[in-house]
Amino acid sequence: MSAAAALSLRGLTKRFGTTTAVDALDLDVPAGSFYGVVGPNGAGKTTTLSMATGLLRPDTGRAIVLGEDLWADPVRAKRRLGVLPDGVRLFDRLSGLELVRYSGLLRGMPRDVVEPRAVELLDALGLADAGATLVVDYSAGMTKKVALACALVHAPRLLVLDEPFEAVDPVSGATIREILTAYVGGGGTVVLSSHVMDLVERLCDHVAVISAGRVLAAGRLEDVRAGVGLEERFVDLVGGHRDITGSLAWLRASGPG
Numbered sequence: 001m002s003a004a005a006a007l008s009l010r011g012l013t014k015r016f017g018t019t020t021a022v023d024a025l026d027l028d029v030p031a032g033s034f035y036g037v038v039g040p041n042g043a044g045k046t047t048t049l050s051m052a053t054g055l056l057r058p059d060t061g062r063a064i065v066l067g068e069d070l071w072a073d074p075v076r077a078k079r080r081l082g083v084l085p086d087g088v089r090l091f092d093r094l095s096g097l098e099l100v101r102y103s104g105l106l107r108g109m110p111r112d113v114v115e116p117r118a119v120e121l122l123d124a125l126g127l128a129d130a131g132a133t134l135v136v137d138y139s140a141g142m143t144k145k146v147a148l149a150c151a152l153v154h155a156p157r158l159l160v161l162d163e164p165f166e167a168v169d170p171v172s173g174a175t176i177r178e179i180l181t182a183y184v185g186g187g188g189t190v191v192l193s194s195h196v197m198d199l200v201e202r203l204c205d206h207v208a209v210i211s212a213g214r215v216l217a218a219g220r221l222e223d224v225r226a227g228v229g230l231e232e233r234f235v236d237l238v239g240g241h242r243d244i245t246g247s248l249a250w251l252r253a254s255g256p257g
Helices: 045-052 074-078 096-106 111-124 140-152 170-185 197-203 221-225 230-238
Strands: 005-016 019-030 034-038 060-065 081-084 158-162 189-193 206-211 214-220
Touching: 005 045, 005 158, 005 189, 019 045, 019 060, 019 189, 019 206, 019 214, 034 045, 034 170, 034 197, 045 060, 045 158, 045 189, 081 140, 096 111, 096 140, 111 140, 140 158, 140 170, 170 189, 170 197, 197 230, 206 221, 206 230, 214 221, 214 230, 221 230
Parallel strands: 034 189, 034 206, 081 158, 158 189
Antiparallel strands: 005 019, 005 060, 206 214
């Protein structure tokens, strides 16, 4: 394990029946980095991040969070960890303010600390006017933002975010980027997965390319890019690009069919 890593994954493996979703994956995320995880659909990104954050038990392997073995002592490790998972249902019969407050109280935070933090987070994320609204009535983007507030309320030192910008409007996206950039600037570490290469290229200083449950390349952004754009490098590493020259001619017809 790297002593300077906020998150170290060693030999993480997960199988679903005869399908190997993650295959003995190793990865080190340096402390203080903004780390992007990219890969095609079905690459194993969400499964990897779920095992790295205690949401899914690996068949084999270890996840070390800021020096703590996540699966040996999950309570201790999770105190330092904030997670925005993909597709995990929230307690949506609570209001937005109640949900963030409840997340802090579950972490053992004093009520007089969690209350002003919850209000401040909702205001920063543009949800102040929806604080009394039930989460079940939130849009997809609002739900994503309140889930991020829940991940931040206890001031973790490591944030693991699965598609944090999905369904979020550009104004809210800019606010989230500002919050996360300031968080890393203050010594925190962010790991995020995304399909948007331009976003990862603008935000992240490190990146890992995952395909078929394995790491194809990982390290500093400029090293992984190898002198080209991240999207071009990604396609080169992952492969699978289809040449459609001469195909779908009917879509290019000049008149109605």
